[in-house]
Amino acid sequence: MSDLLERLRGRGWRMTAQRRVVAEVLDGEHVHLTADEVHARAVAKLPEISRATVYNTLGELVSLGEVLEVSTDQRAKRYDPNAHQPHHHLVCAQCGAIRDVHPVGNPLADLPDSERFGFRVSDVEVTYRGVCPNCAAA
Amino acid sequence: MSDLLERLRGRGWRMTAQRRVVAEVLDGEHVHLTADEVHARAVAKLPEISRATVYNTLGELVSLGEVLEVSTDQRAKRYDPNAHQPHHHLVCAQCGAIRDVHPVGNPLADLPDSERFGFRVSDVEVTYRGVCPNCAAA
DNA sequence: TGCTTGCTTTAGACAATGTCTATTGTAGGA
DNA sequence: TCCTACAATAGACATTGTCTAAAGCAAGCA
Structure with a gap:
């Protein structure tokens, strides 16, 4: 996932502890977490991270094309870091x-x-x- | 849509003014209304119908296989009466x-x-x- | 290293959609 | 016509997501 962090830095993304934590949480194969799940795992690593920051960061990652938003049920959106291979x-x-x-x-x-x-x-x-x-x- | 009403009656569905109105609102081709839109149109025909009843009725129609639930965006679910032809x-x-x-x-x-x-x-x-x-x- | 600036984070209010409950109403059979 | 079980109602509550104003801080620069 440090690839991702490098790419983001290269695009002028200001690096913060919060953003790093969100990116780390989204690392892996077959990962499809809801925003709330991402928040819960982020809090485990960085207790003071706020819900709004997680939503903001996820939204930015989606805009940058680094993460996909998928809605497989009609409940919460899920975030899929496997954005560079169509699937x-x-x-x-x-x-x-x-x-x-x-x-x-x-x-x-x-x-x-x-x-x-x-x-x-x-x-x-x-x-x-x-x-x-x-x-x-x- | 009276076909639908007949089928439902045949399945022991108790017929009420509210249910009739919801079924009428869902009549047509390329109809994909949200629950709120169904409610708004139902209120136009039967002002005292409540939101809960619309949600209940839509849920029942989906359970009975008479209406499909589709989520094309990640906002509200939409209801598609064209359930008998796969598409x-x-x-x-x-x-x-x-x-x-x-x-x-x-x-x-x-x-x-x-x-x-x-x-x-x-x-x-x-x-x-x-x-x-x-x-x-x- | 220590400013400065503007981007980022925060808490919590707010919004949209959906679910549940306790009460009241009523469709349809006896 | 009456009864009874099913249906409808109002509104509280839950979940998911968005917005705002104030405080914090990363990174460039002197």
């Missing part, structure tokens, strides 16, 4: 577990012109739903 | 307009076993994003 999501309908997945094919090509209603279509988001091994066993 | 959505990134679309192909088949992480995958939701003709012209 979709597979969600457990029971426990909410999320995995990054890479389907074959290009869904954008699967939308015929006749189904585009004159839109300039630029992006597609695919969410698979199912039951994870843990929940299936239970 | 996906195309959303304008600027104004939020939504169209029902029917891509060719089956995205479920595009997810290799190696990308299923042991999940039993049963469903897929595809959201296309772009700019609608109106917004492109502006």
